[in-house]
Amino acid sequence: MPQQHNNLIGGEWLAGSDYTPNINPSNLADVVGHYTQASAVQLDAAVHAARAAFPSWSASGIQARSDALDKIGTEILARREELGMLLAREEGKTKPEGIGEATRAGNIFKFFAGECLRLAGEILPSVRPGIGVEVTREPLGVIGLITPWNFPIAIPSWKIAPALAYGNCVVFKPADLVPGCAWALADIISRSGISAGVFNLVMGRGSVIGDPLVNHDGIDGISFTGSQLVGGRIAQQCAARLKKVQLEMGGKNPQVVLDDADLGQAVELSVQSAFFSTGQRCTASSRLIVTDGIYPRFVEAIKTRMASLKVGDALQAGIDIGPVSSQSQLDQDMEYIAIGTAEGATLVAGGERLKRDTEGYFMAPALLIDTIAQMRINREEIFGPVANIIRVKGYEEALAEANNTPFGLSAGIATTSLKHATHFKRQSQAGMVMVNLPTAGVDYHVPFGGRKGSSYGPREQGRYAQEFFTTVKTAYTLA
Numbered sequence: 001m002p003q004q005h006n007n008l009i010g011g012e013w014l015a016g017s018d019y020t021p022n023i024n025p026s027n028l029a030d031v032v033g034h035y036t037q038a039s040a041v042q043l044d045a046a047v048h049a050a051r052a053a054f055p056s057w058s059a060s061g062i063q064a065r066s067d068a069l070d071k072i073g074t075e076i077l078a079r080r081e082e083l084g085m086l087l088a089r090e091e092g093k094t095k096p097e098g099i100g101e102a103t104r105a106g107n108i109f110k111f112f113a114g115e116c117l118r119l120a121g122e123i124l125p126s127v128r129p130g131i132g133v134e135v136t137r138e139p140l141g142v143i144g145l146i147t148p149w150n151f152p153i154a155i156p157s158w159k160i161a162p163a164l165a166y167g168n169c170v171v172f173k174p175a176d177l178v179p180g181c182a183w184a185l186a187d188i189i190s191r192s193g194i195s196a197g198v199f200n201l202v203m204g205r206g207s208v209i210g211d212p213l214v215n216h217d218g219i220d221g222i223s224f225t226g227s228q229l230v231g232g233r234i235a236q237q238c239a240a241r242l243k244k245v246q247l248e249m250g251g252k253n254p255q256v257v258l259d260d261a262d263l264g265q266a267v268e269l270s271v272q273s274a275f276f277s278t279g280q281r282c283t284a285s286s287r288l289i290v291t292d293g294i295y296p297r298f299v300e301a302i303k304t305r306m307a308s309l310k311v312g313d314a315l316q317a318g319i320d321i322g323p324v325s326s327q328s329q330l331d332q333d334m335e336y337i338a339i340g341t342a343e344g345a346t347l348v349a350g351g352e353r354l355k356r357d358t359e360g361y362f363m364a365p366a367l368l369i370d371t372i373a374q375m376r377i378n379r380e381e382i383f384g385p386v387a388n389i390i391r392v393k394g395y396e397e398a399l400a401e402a403n404n405t406p407f408g409l410s411a412g413i414a415t416t417s418l419k420h421a422t423h424f425k426r427q428s429q430a431g432m433v434m435v436n437l438p439t440a441g442v443d444y445h446v447p448f449g450g451r452k453g454s455s456y457g458p459r460e461q462g463r464y465a466q467e468f469f470t471t472v473k474t475a476y477t478l479a
């Protein structure tokens, strides 16, 4: 009987209304564990526990906070292999990708352990003689954190770590598909020396737990990562209640390949960002925008490279691409391939369901050519191992196509031209721009986020995280 896992509320591990099995997408017969479903009453209790803990936590001092975050980061890094395997087993990333993500999570906690010691304010002269002005940052309060399934340990970490570092209390609702990493993280946090109620975990569905969390009067701000559909609704609910909100949402990221690109490099970075992590990254390149002169060679070379990719059980050695995360995501991927071909695109590689030793959601990475910007497959996020090639005449058209999207998260260019690389960095309407690097794959100590329909509110990560997780106070003193 797999272990049963409970919610963490006010320092106690509490059973919810029911337990849901967490299924391995590489092997549907493998149950990772049973995870409880919080009730709305438990959510309310978690918010009250966080509110009760806030006065002492926010006044606890930066050394105590730094020590707790450092301890969490140290344990995650020490257990990165085990946590990476858990991640691979429940989400379907390959084991090296899972270990990489766990390492990132540990590094994020370490970074914010230092960062909370560096929270600075300003002392300014007043325009009125004899008066001093101080500008300081204070914790926002109790924050609701809502996360998606595709980075089940890194995204919670890059929200929880700054929230705690700057003196806030947390109610964390992970995606219901991946409670395993969330529970493991909560277990580590619960042993870090922080007081009961500072950090709370409530597992359950968005409609049951997420919605009341957003609308709870005891919540001062919501930091959300997920789809545009859900994010847009949360933004409206927060605006109606005048709550601070931060949203990171989807992408339709372009990878431009110019005639003068190094072909081998361009193919490798396109394959990496389009198909690795099964294409289930908000920063994945789903639109490959290729200029005429290199187009025939690029298409042949990427097809050859794709044929060498090994799709299979995420925990097996030598696998490049694990399974799609769920049946509904697999259905969505397949449906978009059908939509694309019905719109006039040509499927030239992959796109079929694959059989392996175990029953899982395996799919061959798909490449569609003859696609144009107006097609739904180039406008809507598919979120699977599906890439579309848009053929263009030259750099100017490539840039225009890259920006021709309702999203604006990440954008890449493969070129040996300094002139075009520099122009692209300046003119791209994305929050993150990559030159001769995959659109996916970023550092943990610098801001992360996008523009247009991809992001809303202050940036996440790095020093910029303080914008959301603190509130500014201006104090005047008569000398």
Ligand code: NAD
Pocket: 146, 147, 148, 149, 150, 151, 173, 174, 175, 176, 204, 205, 206, 207, 209, 210, 211, 214, 225, 226, 227, 228, 230, 231, 234, 248, 249, 250, 251, 281, 282, 381, 383, 409, 454
């Ligand atoms: P989703 O929007 O379906 O769910 C995200 C979270 O919101 C989950 O925890 C879910 O339970 C919760 N939720 C659902 N309905 C809710 C409601 N009514 N009220 C409150 N919470 C609710 O997204 P997903 O399928 O889990 O994740 C995939 C999406 O996340 C993709 O669009 C992807 O691009 C995006 N994503 C963005 C980033 C980024 O940083 N920009 C990173 C990773 C993933």
